[in-house]
Amino acid sequence: MQNKYFRKKIIIYLITFFFAVTLNWLIPRFMPGDPMSLLMAKLHGLNEGKAALKSFFLDSFGLNKSFFEQYLDFWKALFTGDFGVSIYLYPKPVIEIISKAAIYDIVLLLPAVILSWIFGNKLGAISGVNKKIDNILMPIFYFLTSSPYFWFAVILVYVLGVVMGLFPINGAYSSTMLPSFSFSFIIDFFKHWILPFLSLFSVMLGGWAIGMRNMIIYEMGSNYSKYMEALGSSKKLIRKYAFRNAELPQVTGLALSLGTIIAGNLTTQIVFSYPGLGYTLLKAILNQDYFLVQGCFLFIIIGVLLANFLVDILYMFIDPRVRYSYSGEV
Amino acid sequence: MKKILTIVIIVLLSSVLLSQEFDRKTTFVAGGALWDVPSNWNPFVPWDAVSGTVGLVYETLFEYDTLNNSMKPFLAEDGKWISDNEYLLKLRKGIKWTDGVDFTSKDVYFTFDVGRKNEEAPISYVWKWLKEIKVIDNYTLKFIFSEPRYSEWNTMLYDQGIIPEHIWSKKTAEEVINTDNKNPIGTGSYKYEVATNDKMVWIRNDNWWGKDVFGKLPAPKRIVIPLIYSNNVALGMLMKGELDLSNFFLPGIPKVKSFYNLTTWYEGKPYMLPGDSATLYLNTHKKYLNNTDFRKAIAYAINRDMIIKNVFEYQSQKANPSGLLPIDSWMKYYNKEVNKKYGFDFNKEKAKSLLKKLGFKDINHDGFLEDKDGKKVSFEIIVPSGWTDWMEAIKIISKNLQDIGIKADAKFPDEGVYWDDLTKGDFDMAINNYGNEASSTPWTYWNSVMNYRINQDVVEDGNFGRYNNPKLFKMIKDFNTKKLGSTESYEIASLIEEEMLKNMPVIPLWFNGLWYQASSDYWTNWPTEKNPVGYPCSWSGYWSRGGIDMLLNLKPSNHEE
Numbered sequence: 001m002q003n004k005y006f007r008k009k010i011i012i013y014l015i016t017f018f019f020a021v022t023l024n025w026l027i028p029r030f031m032p033g034d035p036m037s038l039l040m041a042k043l044h045g046l047n048e049g050k051a052a053l054k055s056f057f058l059d060s061f062g063l064n065k066s067f068f069e070q071y072l073d074f075w076k077a078l079f080t081g082d083f084g085v086s087i088y089l090y091p092k093p094v095i096e097i098i099s100k101a102a103i104y105d106i107v108l109l110l111p112a113v114i115l116s117w118i119f120g121n122k123l124g125a126i127s128g129v130n131k132k133i134d135n136i137l138m139p140i141f142y143f144l145t146s147s148p149y150f151w152f153a154v155i156l157v158y159v160l161g162v163v164m165g166l167f168p169i170n171g172a173y174s175s176t177m178l179p180s181f182s183f184s185f186i187i188d189f190f191k192h193w194i195l196p197f198l199s200l201f202s203v204m205l206g207g208w209a210i211g212m213r214n215m216i217i218y219e220m221g222s223n224y225s226k227y228m229e230a231l232g233s234s235k236k237l238i239r240k241y242a243f244r245n246a247e248l249p250q251v252t253g254l255a256l257s258l259g260t261i262i263a264g265n266l267t268t269q270i271v272f273s274y275p276g277l278g279y280t281l282l283k284a285i286l287n288q289d290y291f292l293v294q295g296c297f298l299f300i301i302i303g304v305l306l307a308n309f310l311v312d313i314l315y316m317f318i319d320p321r322v323r324y325s326y327s328g329e330v
Numbered sequence: 331m332k333k334i335l336t337i338v339i340i341v342l343l344s345s346v347l348l349s350q351e352f353d354r355k356t357t358f359v360a361g362g363a364l365w366d367v368p369s370n371w372n373p374f375v376p377w378d379a380v381s382g383t384v385g386l387v388y389e390t391l392f393e394y395d396t397l398n399n400s401m402k403p404f405l406a407e408d409g410k411w412i413s414d415n416e417y418l419l420k421l422r423k424g425i426k427w428t429d430g431v432d433f434t435s436k437d438v439y440f441t442f443d444v445g446r447k448n449e450e451a452p453i454s455y456v457w458k459w460l461k462e463i464k465v466i467d468n469y470t471l472k473f474i475f476s477e478p479r480y481s482e483w484n485t486m487l488y489d490q491g492i493i494p495e496h497i498w499s500k501k502t503a504e505e506v507i508n509t510d511n512k513n514p515i516g517t518g519s520y521k522y523e524v525a526t527n528d529k530m531v532w533i534r535n536d537n538w539w540g541k542d543v544f545g546k547l548p549a550p551k552r553i554v555i556p557l558i559y560s561n562n563v564a565l566g567m568l569m570k571g572e573l574d575l576s577n578f579f580l581p582g583i584p585k586v587k588s589f590y591n592l593t594t595w596y597e598g599k600p601y602m603l604p605g606d607s608a609t610l611y612l613n614t615h616k617k618y619l620n621n622t623d624f625r626k627a628i629a630y631a632i633n634r635d636m637i638i639k640n641v642f643e644y645q646s647q648k649a650n651p652s653g654l655l656p657i658d659s660w661m662k663y664y665n666k667e668v669n670k671k672y673g674f675d676f677n678k679e680k681a682k683s684l685l686k687k688l689g690f691k692d693i694n695h696d697g698f699l700e701d702k703d704g705k706k707v708s709f710e711i712i713v714p715s716g717w718t719d720w721m722e723a724i725k726i727i728s729k730n731l732q733d734i735g736i737k738a739d740a741k742f743p744d745e746g747v748y749w750d751d752l753t754k755g756d757f758d759m760a761i762n763n764y765g766n767e768a769s770s771t772p773w774t775y776w777n778s779v780m781n782y783r784i785n786q787d788v789v790e791d792g793n794f795g796r797y798n799n800p801k802l803f804k805m806i807k808d809f810n811t812k813k814l815g816s817t818e819s820y821e822i823a824s825l826i827e828e829e830m831l832k833n834m835p836v837i838p839l840w841f842n843g844l845w846y847q848a849s850s851d852y853w854t855n856w857p858t859e860k861n862p863v864g865y866p867c868s869w870s871g872y873w874s875r876g877g878i879d880m881l882l883n884l885k886p887s888n889h890e891e
Contacts, residue, residue, distance in 0.1 A: 033750035040790050050790055053375075056450035056507055091510045092369040100367075100527050154562075162566060170563045171528055175556040175572065176357050178350040178524060178531075185350075273556075273563045275528050283366060288746045 009312055013305055020305075024297040025074050028290045029067070035087045035288040036063065061087060061291075074294070083298070084291035088283065094295035097280060102299065104172055104276040108193065108268075109261045112200040117254050120208025125243055127209065128216030137209070144206025150267035153199040157271060160195060167195050170273040196272045200265060204257075208250065215246035248319060255311035259304030352531075355852060355886060358550030360868035361564050362577030362845065364557045368525040372511040373491040374444070374451050380530050381555060385873025387516035387532075388491030391419065391438070394770050394875045397862050399658035401484075401770070404874070405433070405492055405517065407469075411813065417473040417483065425539045427494045429515050434468045440495035448503040453490070479810045481773035488770070488874050492517070519548055519878065530555040540882075548881035549853070555868065568592065571851035577868050579719060579845045584643050593848040593856045595866065599644040602843025603866075606767040607653045608720075609779055610711075610727070610837040611752070611760050611795040618707060619758065619795070623684050625834040628759075629674045630681035631734045632727055634840060641722040646840045651675075652827045653766075653775065653838025660772040663823035672831035681734045692735055699735035708737040709758035712751060715742040720761055723839075753788045755796055763842060765792050768875075771814055776806045776826055779836045797835035805829065855885040 036058060040050050058064045062073060077084060083094040127134045127141075144152075161169035173179065173189045219225060219242035228238050266278035277296060284292035316323045363381035371383045384390065391406040403409075408420040425433040442463055445453035461476040475483075497515055498506065513522045519540055523533035532553040541547050558564050558578075565580050567573040569590045584601060587594060594601045612619045612628065619625060634648045647656070651673030654660040689702035699707055711727060713720040724740040731738040738759065743751065751757040765778030778792035782803035789796060805826045812819040846866040848856045857864040863883035865876025 031746070033746040035746075037753055037788060037790065038746050038749050050452070052450050052454050053452050053507070060508065086369075089366055089369040090375060091508050092367070097367065097369075104527075157566065162569065165570075168572075169566045169570070170558065170572070171556065174351070175359055175529055175554050176352040176354050179526065180350050182350075270559045271563070273528075273559045275557070279559055280367070286745050 005316075009309070013309060017301065017305060020301045021078070021298065022071075024294055024301065025071060028285075028288065028293045031285075031288055033288055034063075035290060038287055039088065057087075057090075061085075078298075083295045086284070086292045087289040088287035089289075089292070094291050097292065098277065098295050098299060101275060101277045101280050104274065105261055105278070108196055108274065108276065109200065109265065110258075112197055112204060113254070113257045113261065116201045116204035117208050117250070117257075120205045121212045121247070121250055123205070124209035124212025125216055125246070128213040128246075129220070129239060134213070138213070141206040141209045141213075144202050145210055146206075147203055148267070149199060149203055149265060150271050152203055153196070153268050153271040156195050156199050168192050169195065172275055192274075196268050196274050199268055199271075208253075211250060211253065212246060215249065216242055219243075219245045244318070248315075251314060251318065252311060255307040256304065259307035260300060261303065352552050352554070356549075356551035357554055358552065358575070358853060358881070358884065359554045359556065359573050360575040360577070361556055361558050361567065361573045362575075363868040363870060364530060364555045367527050367557065368530045368555075370510050371514045371522065372507070372509055373493060373514075374453065374507055379870065380525070381868060381870035382520060382530065382532050382553065382873060383514060384489075384491035384871065385518070385877060386520040386553070387514045387518045387522065388493055389516065389518045390488045390491055390874040392487045392874075393878060394488040395879070396657060396659075396768050396865050396875050399662075399770070401487065404488075405438075406487075409487065411478075411480075412472075415475045415478045417475070417478075419471045419473065421469040421471075422539070422543075423469055424542075425517050426537070427496075427515055427517055428521055428535055428537075429494075429497075431494065431496050433492075433494075433517050435465045435471050436468075437495045438471055438492055439463050439465050440499060441490065441492045444493075444498070444506055448506060450503070450507060456486070477811065480813050481771040481810045484770050484814060485774060489871065491874075519881070520553060523552065528557045544882055546882060548878070549884045549886060550881060553881075568847060568849055571849050574849055574851070574853050575866065575868055576847045577845050577866075578847075579645075579843070580847060581643065581719070583645060583847055587847070591850060593850065593858060595844070595846055595857070596859050600647045600843065601645045602846060604647060604655045604657060604768065604841040605844035606763045606842050607649060607655055607775060608761055608763045608839045608842050609653060609766065610839055611757075611762055611779075611793075612797075612836065613755060613758055614795045614797045614835070615755055616709075616758055618701070619709075621688065622833055623688055625837070626674065627681040627684040627688075627734065628731065628736070629834055629837045630677045630684065631736070632730050632837065632839070633676045635676065636730075637723045637726050638840060640726065641719050642840070642843070645843045645845075647843075649838035649840050651831055651838065653779065653836070654772055654827075655766075655768055655775070655841055657768050659770050660768075660775065663772050663820065663827075665824040665827050668824055668828045668831065672828060674831075674834075678734060685734065685736075690735070697732075697735065698737045706737075708739070710739050710741045711759040711761075712741045712743055712748055712757055713761050714745040714748040716745070724761065752794045753790050755789065755794070757794075760794065761839065762794060768844075772823065773806065773810050776809070776830075780806060780830065782806070793835070795835065797833075799829070799833060799835065802826065802829045802833070802835075850887055852887055853884045854887050855883055856880075857883070 036054055040054055062070060086092050086094050086097055089097060123137060127137045157169045160166050168174065168191055172192050173185065177185060177188055179185065220238070225238050225242060228241070266282055268274065269276045269279045280292070281296040284296060368380045370379050372379055373384050373388050389405050391404060391409065393402040393404045395402055403422070405422060405425065406419055407422045410418055412418045421435060421438065427433055442453065442456060445451050446457050448454060459475055459477040459479050461474045464472040464474065466472055494515055501509060517539065519535055519538045520532035521535050523531045525531065534547060534551050536547065538547060561578050561580055564573060564576050564578040568576050583592070583594065595603045612625050614620045638644060638646055638648050650664070651669045652664060654664050685699060690699040690707070692698060693700045693704055701707055711724045713724050721742055728738050728740040752760050752762065766775050780797065780802055781792040783789065783791050784793055784796040784798060805822055809819060809822045809826065812822060844867055848866065850856070855861065855863065857866045857880050864880030865872060866880055867877050
């Protein structure tokens with residue numbers, strides 16, 4: 001019976017993938033302007049030499065073909081794993097740019113999202129059932145979640161980086177270092193990692209905690225809790241049930257956050273000059289680099305779909321109702 | 331268990347030894363030249379060839395000393411016009427490519443020949459006016475021109491990096507353009523060491539020919555050019571001494587400079603050398619803007635002193651009426667009388683009276699003028715979003731124009747959209763400076779702001795307002811075909827300035843600074859007004875305009891730690 005559930009889901013995912021990828025191909029091409037003229041702008045001083053170069057690149061990127069041909073070429077290339085060559089970082093292959101940048105997003109965002117989710121839920125749950133703690137924590141959560149990432153990051157840079165001089169403020173490691181698997185590099189990397197991590201972790205923590213707290217309060221006031229209370233169940237048991245119910249929307253939220261991880265967090269990256277896909281994507285969009293934009297979004301699409309798929313599976317374990325509805329037990 | 335532990339310890343210890351860290355004291359960290367992941371070292375794809383590709387690796391025939399307006403022999407020992415259309419070039423002997431092969435005439439011949447054989451290479455346009463190159467011997471070449479363009483040739487001598495024939499002749503025509511040319515082999519003072527996602531590292535070539543010629547090597551063993559995403563990060567790094575040289579526009583430098591002991595070119599105002607000339611392009615295909623007096627009214631209405639004070643904190647200078655940068659090579663063609671007679675400056679009353687003469691009146695008393703037919707007059711001024719200094723500047727211009735009754739809204743489209751509007755003629759007013767940077771001849775500036783290639787859908791070479799004046803275009807072309815410094819060249823220059831000021835095709839606004847701040851934590855003897863030992867710029871293309879002199883004259887700070 002569970003096969004039916006998966007088959008249905010997979011078909012839905014495939015259709016979503018097709019439309020998302022098509023839109024992803026289409027939208028950059030509807031942006032006003034074109035990538036070539038922007039590149040030519042940067043060739044100042046060359047004057048007459050530009051025209052020659054422009055025609056070479058229009059040809060080599062296939063941008064002088066018809067729209068439909070370009071679209072077909074795109075799908076063909078996609079199935080052979082060819083994401084094309086970036087226009088503004090010519091002649092670097094898109095896949096190389098993405099894989100080199102994405103590693104920083106993963107190292108920074110994965111711990112930030114997961115740890116903030118775990119701690120946020122814990123603190124939110126505590127706050128939801130304890131009025132006194134709630135009075136202290138709630139203002140902090142609201143402060144954190146409503147601070148813009150860049151603002152919070154700038155404060156951290158200023159206080160911990162510039163005034164106290166505890167942490168470096170830019171890049172993923174010192175500019176006098178090269179990445180290597182060595183002790184001093186790891187320490188250096190970690191030092192550079194802390195501030196961006198803290199800025200993301202703190203802001204996200206506030207959001208998760210508030211969500212959890214509100215859900216707990218709602219669940220504690222729902223009919224089943226009251227019924228259990230009337231039956232004389234212990235507070236602890238009621239809390240346990242409330243928590244399991246409150247957790248569900250949080251899990252969905254986590255999946256979505258994880259899915260978009262690959263896009264990174266643009267503002268944090270810019271404040272710390274931390275490498276990653278967010279900045280690359282921004283530059284790609286500003287330069288109308290169709291191929292790089294496509295590549296980045298493809299990774300985001302795959303990320304979101306994959307995360308959703310995992311959540312669907314996870315739901316079967318954490319929410320028995322889903323399991324029963326597909327196995328026909330209800 | 332013990333075994334595992336010893337292995338772990340050995341691995342840890344050995345990795346400590348293997349860790350790659352550059353000695354900070356011999357490393358020169360220069361920011362502002364890298365805005366994207368380094369991905370290209372091909373001198374024929376100049377938009378993203380990493381800074382240093384030309385100048386540090388591929389050297390040019392001459393170095394242009396912007397400060398003294400002189401051409402210094404570099405790869406060339408000597409070069410001169412031996413007749414009106416023949417240029418004789420003598421190369422320096424004893425130069426080797428870093429792979430050990432001798433540098434000779436055939437490399438120079440080959441570099442230019444790429445353009446003759448390959449129409450798609452940017453250098454191909456030279457062959458529209460260059461007839462042939464004769465290799466006389468291993469170190470002498472003769473360039474014979476069908477139509478000598480003295481100004482253009484002059485800039486080519488210090489902008490075109492020379493490539494090794496023995497490596498590039500193996501590439502197909504297509505490869506010449508589409509190779510990323512990682513690890514380029516040049517003759518230069520630096521070699522490719524490594525490029526990561528966040529920086530470019532050049533390492534000194536200790537066998538550089540300049541060691542004997544200049545008596546020394548550049549002091550920095552390594553040049554690290556980090557990728558820095560924003561100005562405030564650069565400022566932070568500069569304050570912490572993580573950056574030696576910064577070529578960013580940093581607001582607030584006049585205030586914080588002494589506090590953090592930063593060096594700028596001038597001790598006080600205007601702090602920076604003039605870098606390029608920012609101009610207001612007016613779309614002459616639009617109603618009203620096609621009228622000379624209307625354009626003049628706009629010129630009179632703009633309070634540029636206010637922009638210099640409020641936006642740039644005096645780090646830029648107000649442009650003179652002609653827009654010619656205050657550098658020797660351009661200023662020697664600046665005709666004072668012409669500029670005085672036809673020039674303009676902030677004068678609200680004059681602007682108003684010009685508009686009145688044209689029949690503009692505020693009929694409905696809303697504070698804005700209507701034209702003779704009672705139609706509303708309104709414009710948009712554009713600069714790219716995120717260019718904060720320019721954004722503030724056009725807000726002031728918008729306000730200035732409002733003061734004389736013209737509605738002109740400041741708009742900030744994305745860079746791509748801005749460029750699209752600009753090149754396709756879909757704008758009213760826009761600020762731009764592409765092609766207006768300091769050079770050895772004012773021709774580059776005139777050829778940019780009043781370029782003649784305007785009769786096409788996309789105008790990419792300047793003159794975005796598509797101002798049409800065949801007489802002026804011819805003068806600019808004539809200037810190019812007269813030897814620099816000749817009597818005729820001065821005459822034509824004055825005529826160009828007069829024609830420009832009489833017609834106001836564009837409005838020169840201000841001279842952007844050559845943004846430069848330096849920290850003395852690791853390096854001293856920085857170039858300044860009182861110590862002009864080089865051109866303090868690490869941007870692509872500037873190494874051969876005096877940037878290399880800065881490197882040659884840097885001295886390590888005495889560190890006591």
